[in-house]
Amino acid sequence: MSLADIWLFLQQGVLSGLVIGSVYALLAVAFVTVFKTTDVPNFAQGEIFMVGGYVALFMILMLNWSYWLVIPVTLVSVTLIGAVFQRVVMEKVVKSKGVAVQLVIATLGLAYVLKGVVRQTGLGDSPRSLPPMVAPDAVIIGDAFLTRLDVLIFVVSVSVMLLLFLMFRYTRTGKAMRAVGMNPRAAQIVGVNLVVIRAAVWGLAGLISAITALLIAPKILITPDIGHIAILAFAAAIVGGLSSIPGAVLGGFIIGVTENLVGLFISTNAIVVAPFLAIMIVLIIRPQGILGGKLQVKKV
Amino acid sequence: MKLLRRLALATAMSGMFFAQSASVQAAEPGITDTTIKIGLFSPLSGAGMAYGFDVVNAAKMWYDKVNKEGGIHGRKIQLVIEDDRCNANDLVAAVKKLVEQDKVFLLNGGSCSAAVVGAREYIERAKVPYLMLNASGDGALYPPSRYIYGAFSISQYALGGSAVQFAADHLKAKKIGYINHDDAYGAWNLTAAKAQAEHIGGVTLDVQSINPNINDVTAPMLKIRAANPDVLVLTTYARPAALIIKKARELGWTKPIILTVTGTADLTQLVENVGGSDALQNFYIQDVLLGLPDDPRLAWVYDMYKEYYPELAARPGHPQSYMPYGLPSAMAIVQALKDAGPEPTREKVLAALENMTLDTKVMAAPVVFTPTDHAALKSAIYIKFDGKNKELIPGTYESVWRYNP
Numbered sequence: 001m002s003l004a005d006i007w008l009f010l011q012q013g014v015l016s017g018l019v020i021g022s023v024y025a026l027l028a029v030a031f032v033t034v035f036k037t038t039d040v041p042n043f044a045q046g047e048i049f050m051v052g053g054y055v056a057l058f059m060i061l062m063l064n065w066s067y068w069l070v071i072p073v074t075l076v077s078v079t080l081i082g083a084v085f086q087r088v089v090m091e092k093v094v095k096s097k098g099v100a101v102q103l104v105i106a107t108l109g110l111a112y113v114l115k116g117v118v119r120q121t122g123l124g125d126s127p128r129s130l131p132p133m134v135a136p137d138a139v140i141i142g143d144a145f146l147t148r149l150d151v152l153i154f155v156v157s158v159s160v161m162l163l164l165f166l167m168f169r170y171t172r173t174g175k176a177m178r179a180v181g182m183n184p185r186a187a188q189i190v191g192v193n194l195v196v197i198r199a200a201v202w203g204l205a206g207l208i209s210a211i212t213a214l215l216i217a218p219k220i221l222i223t224p225d226i227g228h229i230a231i232l233a234f235a236a237a238i239v240g241g242l243s244s245i246p247g248a249v250l251g252g253f254i255i256g257v258t259e260n261l262v263g264l265f266i267s268t269n270a271i272v273v274a275p276f277l278a279i280m281i282v283l284i285i286r287p288q289g290i291l292g293g294k295l296q297v298k299k300v
Numbered sequence: 301m302k303l304l305r306r307l308a309l310a311t312a313m314s315g316m317f318f319a320q321s322a323s324v325q326a327a328e329p330g331i332t333d334t335t336i337k338i339g340l341f342s343p344l345s346g347a348g349m350a351y352g353f354d355v356v357n358a359a360k361m362w363y364d365k366v367n368k369e370g371g372i373h374g375r376k377i378q379l380v381i382e383d384d385r386c387n388a389n390d391l392v393a394a395v396k397k398l399v400e401q402d403k404v405f406l407l408n409g410g411s412c413s414a415a416v417v418g419a420r421e422y423i424e425r426a427k428v429p430y431l432m433l434n435a436s437g438d439g440a441l442y443p444p445s446r447y448i449y450g451a452f453s454i455s456q457y458a459l460g461g462s463a464v465q466f467a468a469d470h471l472k473a474k475k476i477g478y479i480n481h482d483d484a485y486g487a488w489n490l491t492a493a494k495a496q497a498e499h500i501g502g503v504t505l506d507v508q509s510i511n512p513n514i515n516d517v518t519a520p521m522l523k524i525r526a527a528n529p530d531v532l533v534l535t536t537y538a539r540p541a542a543l544i545i546k547k548a549r550e551l552g553w554t555k556p557i558i559l560t561v562t563g564t565a566d567l568t569q570l571v572e573n574v575g576g577s578d579a580l581q582n583f584y585i586q587d588v589l590l591g592l593p594d595d596p597r598l599a600w601v602y603d604m605y606k607e608y609y610p611e612l613a614a615r616p617g618h619p620q621s622y623m624p625y626g627l628p629s630a631m632a633i634v635q636a637l638k639d640a641g642p643e644p645t646r647e648k649v650l651a652a653l654e655n656m657t658l659d660t661k662v663m664a665a666p667v668v669f670t671p672t673d674h675a676a677l678k679s680a681i682y683i684k685f686d687g688k689n690k691e692l693i694p695g696t697y698e699s700v701w702r703y704n705p
Contacts, residue, residue: 005526008526009522009526013519013522019516020515125349125566126350126538126569127542127573128569128572129542129573132575138550145551145552147550220516221539221542221543224346225513229515256516259516260516260519262519263519264518264523267509268508268510268519268520269509269510271510271511271514271519272482
């Protein structure tokens, strides 16, 4: 391998890694938001994302709607799926004094239901792509090639993450979500409606998943099994810190770039192992994740 | 007294006769005087449906044709159909149900190799003849099992070898970029590809192995481009193949790309998935039929499908690309049952299969079975596809790899 190749690989690996990493980061943020607020690891995260892609695909293929209509309807639909699931299923489990395992099983149930519904539509028979939102022209940065879609994915993802940061920091709803995450009983005492906030958090996770699906589906093709991408989001969340939203963002970028650099400089076989290698290293050096808070012992 | 003795003897003999008949019946489930019960299965729903739905329809119409022509030695074929959903758990469950509950005489099914391989152990234990539909099923074929036959639409081994032969012969490639999966199938087709390159001589492979669930194909495609091969061979499934072809175009790749039969289930969708026909300007697909779908030699297959499934044929996307692949295994079963004679047993059918040569007039080459090789097809044809038009490249390209115990 020549020096020119190494330099090209490095540039292309990092830039492409940041693009795909921004997708992992968004899904990781959705995962961490739900986990922080409700203490539930949402194992349907990938399937909620997958449904976002298929809702959009359905409207484009079956109803011939344009993106101007498809985007808002997809965002609203998937937000509602998240919120309604929390309100109807998860709250029932919580009220019946369900333990954490039951809540986790409920999310697994949601994953199966969503996959089954998509398969019933017939759209999941072969891998499909959403039509590109932008022209497939190349954008050359240094020696590396990206497409306009890549740039759009990165810019929109970073903007969404910024908006989320502002929402959590400066809005009443965002502060309420954080308060519920820190101490739900205390939040309730000061007037926060737990049921509403939990539904809002799941709705927000749905909204983020739908945005991610709309961005990435024209690039990576969707199948009913595309939810496996959420495993990389879980990896990102663990690397960044399960209790930290900025950590999830950082973890997403680390996983994306690591995958590419490992594929380019070690072996393409090793791409799939790279995220788990990153998890192992982080868990050994800093078990709470790169930006995770100090390890705490919960009083029970 | 004599009369009594004769009566007793006649009763005893008839008792022995019926007992013997009953024991033959018991030993040969699925056979009656008028019917032969065959268990047919494939993915009829789920993500793998495109691999099996119309393939089953093709097999069904062949069995129905045989029934209309009087059946086999006076017996009509009776089908019991199951959905294996393209996964091993469902397939093994379907096979067990067909053998133990429905008591079929033999099995014909499977479009997904991984799922099929999962049933090998059970089939050997149950000693039921099993002919795959269109699964390559290399893991169940090598080392050969007495009861299992397959690869009617080419084995994983053979598809890799054949693609290398085509690249070297037709495209004059000396250095071949080769992207396969990092699973058993990828390893199998790579084994034969390497054997073929060695057999041809002076041909090298630059291999990148990827996970079937890969999301970003930048790394493998960039490494292939840096290696600067003459041709790129893709033996991946449809989704990774589409991602790589799209990425190749983004990176300015203009050299030939050959996509093996593993990724060609839905070519219309492939064109959409790669962002249009611009990405397919120097693009070849492997096929295992004897010609293009509009080849007059294959017209009877598509006419037959229209006759049997007029409503389905009127729908877009039907018949699915793999539809004709359902015929050869059904033909081989019918031939073996005929060869087994008027009193067929599983052993007789297995003996008939062991030395079968059958020109199906559907596939690129005749079905050839030997006692040590139960893979039906080792050759493929190649088609230049620009996203709209298909042009058949003359000739068939055979894989030289053979199982060596």
